[in-house]
Amino acid sequence: MTKYLWWMLLLLWMAPAAAQPPNVLVWNIDKPLDMAYSTVYDELESHHFYVVFEPDIQSNLSRMAESWGENYNRNKLQGIRSMVFCNGWYANAVSNVDPDMLALCPLHITLIQQSDRTRVLFSRPTAVAKGSKAEAIALELEQAVSKALDAAVSALKN
Numbered sequence: 001m002t003k004y005l006w007w008m009l010l011l012l013w014m015a016p017a018a019a020q021p022p023n024v025l026v027w028n029i030d031k032p033l034d035m036a037y038s039t040v041y042d043e044l045e046s047h048h049f050y051v052v053f054e055p056d057i058q059s060n061l062s063r064m065a066e067s068w069g070e071n072y073n074r075n076k077l078q079g080i081r082s083m084v085f086c087n088g089w090y091a092n093a094v095s096n097v098d099p100d101m102l103a104l105c106p107l108h109i110t111l112i113q114q115s116d117r118t119r120v121l122f123s124r125p126t127a128v129a130k131g132s133k134a135e136a137i138a139l140e141l142e143q144a145v146s147k148a149l150d151a152a153v154s155a156l157k158n
Contacts, residue, residue, distance in 0.1 A: 023127040025146065027120040027153050033079040033113035040111065040120060040152040044085055047148035052106060053084035079113035090141045094134045101134040107145065120149055 029036045041051055057080040065072045086106040094101045110121045122145060129138035 021124070023124050025122045025124055025142075025149075027122075027149050029118040029120065029153055029156050031118055031156050032116050033081060033111055033118045036118040036120075036152070036156055037081060037111060039156050040109070040149065041083060043148045043152035043155065044083065044109075044145075047144060047151070048089075049085045049087050049107070049145065049148060051083045051085045053082075055082045055084070056080075057082060057110070075114065077112050077114050078116070080110065082108050082110045084108045087141075087144075090137065090144075093137045094141075097137065098129075098132045098134040101129050101132050101138065104128055104138065104141070107141075109145075109149070120152075122146070122149065 044051060058077065061073070061080070084106050085108070091102065091105045094104060104125050107125070108123075112119050112121065125138035125142045125145075126135065129135045132138070
């Protein structure tokens with residue numbers, strides 16, 4: 001029993017070191033999507049990330065509500081929108097060290113509204129670039145986008 005307890009304690013002690021960060025970063029905003037969207041858009045652009053496409057995913061999915069029946073929108077999401085964006089400098093930097101990592105370009109975020117709150121979701125470039133020669137640039141890129149999204153959340157708290 002003592003040996004078993006010792007191993008359990010060792011595993012518990014090592015668990016935080018082995019834990020990986022989530023592959024999706026999430027920002028929570030206590031505002032509806034329509035209020036949060038324009039601030040997020042403006043902050044991305046002010047941080048030199050240019051929005052090139054804005055799909056309204058919820059609108060597209062709602063067209064299938066009748067045919068999907070009870071399988072439609074089980075989480076009762078009130079809105080789903082995305083922003084597809086890019087920064088030419090980062091795209092060039094990535095292409096210079098690992099052209100395959102241009103799979104990151106363009107980037108996107110997804111905003112979802114549930115219970116009149118918005119969550120901003122961003123797939124981490126570092127998760128995609130792990131082990132690539134572009135890993136350092138992906139980290140810098142991830143931090144730059146995070147800074148823009150932090151600024152948007154901060155602006156929306158006021």
